[in-house]
Amino acid sequence: xxxxxxxxxYIMSQGNYSPLWMVLVTVLFLGIAAVSGMMSKPLKQxxxxxxxxxxxxxxxxxxxxxSFAVLIMYLVIIYLMKFPF
Numbered sequence: 001x002x003x004x005x006x007x008x009x010y011i012m013s014q015g016n017y018s019p020l021w022m023v024l025v026t027v028l029f030l031g032i033a034a035v036s037g038m039m040s041k042p043l044k045q046x047x048x049x050x051x052x053x054x055x056x057x058x059x060x061x062x063x064x065x066x067s068f069a070v071l072i073m074y075l076v077i078i079y080l081m082k083f084p085f
Contacts, residue, residue, distance in 0.1 A: 001033050021084050028077045032070055039066040 008029070012022050042063040049056035 005029065017084055021080065025077060025080055028073050028080070032073050032077070035066050035070050035073070039063055039070070042066065 009026075012025070042059045045059040046056045046063065049059060
């Protein structure tokens with residue numbers, strides 16, 4: 001992720017993009033990384049619940065919501081990359 005952020009920042013600096021576009025793409029990239037990292041806790045709790053034969057419904061809902069948020073940010077970043085302004 002760090003290498004991708006650095007190389008992407010270099011490539012962005014070489015192009016003719018608006019500052020708003022660069023900020024949006026950077027924030028979305030960092031948002032995807034942050035939410036993906038936060039998603040590890042509910043996933044570990046799901047595994048622990050399965051091992052202990054407990055219900056994991058709440059943890060599954062939380063992980064599903066976070067993965068949906070990552071999906072939305074990913075789709076927005078793809079759109080912004082395809083149609084920069």
